[in-house]
Amino acid sequence: MTEAALHYAQSTVLIADPESNSRRSLNRMLLARGYQTREAVTGDQALNLLFSEPVDAVICDVAIPGTSGIEVCRQIREVSQIARLPVVLTAGVDDRKSRIESKKNGCDEYLIKPIDQTELLIRLEYLILHYEEDRRLLKSSASLKHTVDEQSELLGKAMAEIGKARRTLRQFNEEIVFRLSRAVEFRDDETGNHVQRMSRFCGLIASSLGMVTEMTDAIRIASALHDVGKIAIPDGVLHKPDKLTRAEMSVMRRHADIGHRLLTGSDSHLLELAATIALTHHERFDGEGYPRRLSGKSIPIEGRIGAVADVFDALTSVRSYKSAFSLDTALAVLEQEKGKHFDPQVVDAFVGQMEGIKNIMLVHADR
Numbered sequence: 001m002t003e004a005a006l007h008y009a010q011s012t013v014l015i016a017d018p019e020s021n022s023r024r025s026l027n028r029m030l031l032a033r034g035y036q037t038r039e040a041v042t043g044d045q046a047l048n049l050l051f052s053e054p055v056d057a058v059i060c061d062v063a064i065p066g067t068s069g070i071e072v073c074r075q076i077r078e079v080s081q082i083a084r085l086p087v088v089l090t091a092g093v094d095d096r097k098s099r100i101e102s103k104k105n106g107c108d109e110y111l112i113k114p115i116d117q118t119e120l121l122i123r124l125e126y127l128i129l130h131y132e133e134d135r136r137l138l139k140s141s142a143s144l145k146h147t148v149d150e151q152s153e154l155l156g157k158a159m160a161e162i163g164k165a166r167r168t169l170r171q172f173n174e175e176i177v178f179r180l181s182r183a184v185e186f187r188d189d190e191t192g193n194h195v196q197r198m199s200r201f202c203g204l205i206a207s208s209l210g211m212v213t214e215m216t217d218a219i220r221i222a223s224a225l226h227d228v229g230k231i232a233i234p235d236g237v238l239h240k241p242d243k244l245t246r247a248e249m250s251v252m253r254r255h256a257d258i259g260h261r262l263l264t265g266s267d268s269h270l271l272e273l274a275a276t277i278a279l280t281h282h283e284r285f286d287g288e289g290y291p292r293r294l295s296g297k298s299i300p301i302e303g304r305i306g307a308v309a310d311v312f313d314a315l316t317s318v319r320s321y322k323s324a325f326s327l328d329t330a331l332a333v334l335e336q337e338k339g340k341h342f343d344p345q346v347v348d349a350f351v352g353q354m355e356g357i358k359n360i361m362l363v364h365a366d367r
């Protein structure tokens with residue numbers, strides 16, 4: 001067997017022809033070339049065979065009984081698994097209409113009997129080579145898709161794990177913030193539910209300013225630590241019922257810097273946000289605040305939000321040195337202090353959320 005014949009030894013050609021002489025002649029030629037062959041004498045037989053075992057090419061007479069050669073070709077092209085199978089149609093007479101119909105229905109070659117064997121073999125080898133290449137590409141494309149699917153699945157799982165780890169870390173950070181804020185509450189017993197209300201007011205303002213949910217939540221949680229620096233303020237100053245002296249006021253004001261020093265330097269976005277709020281919640285929009293006398297937009301937005309929320313809650317709460325202001329009075333103070341103590345935009349954002357304000361005051365009222 002020659003090298004070429006060895007190559008085709010794996011290829012099977014279906015010969016579908018009602019004439020035994022034609023089948024014999026094609027058989028002899030193909031076997032000599034190293035092909036394997038199958039035979040059918042009707043179109044239906046040819047189709048049954050095609051759908052039941054692997055074939056690499058079909059040589060079919062157009063005038064085969066039963067399902068015609070052209071119909072056999074048409075049906076092959078409609079079945080995805082064998083749609084690109086090489087089909088050579090043969091005819092006893094050169095009929096133009098039949099030739100055009102055959103091409104229309106997808107035949108690769110249309111040869112007139114008696115067939116030129118050399119021409120048939122050249123065309124057949126070319127068609128089978130292309131068919132093999134098609135199938136190889138299809139297989140590697142399917143394999144590639146499978147690999148991509150597998151990698152995508154692995155990536156999806158990894159992303160889910162990262163998401164889970166992030167959620168756990170965020171919960172851990174929130175837990176730390178919550179417990180620290182409780183420590184401040186224990187230390188500063190005058191404030192009752194001040195921390196709860198103030199932090200929720202902050203969240204309300206952030207949301208009203210159009211911040212994304214993630215940032216709104218972060219500001220709400222982090223602002224609970226705005227007074228964490230009071231942990232380091234002596235009892236005599238922190239719990240003094242009377243008006244503070246100038247020196248005592250100076251000591252009290254240190255809580256902003258102390259809170260910042262306690263919280264800053266962490267990799268946690270939440271704790272850094274808390275550090276900024278601790279440092280800047282007593283700054284004033286007009287630059288008359290403390291500890292840095294920052295003004296306007298140079299005060300971080302979270303600090304400007306904290307200032308409004310903190311003062312509003314102080315105004316509407318009972319303190320040892322004053323009774324609680326009514327809601328209207330407190331709102332009037334905010335209006336008066338626009339551009340002085342407070343960022344006007346932040347005041348507007350807060351005042352525009354009256355339902356939310358009332359709800360927070362009701363749910364978290366001092367016991």
Ligand SMILES: [Fe+2]
Binds near residue numbers: 227
């Ligand atoms: Fe404070």
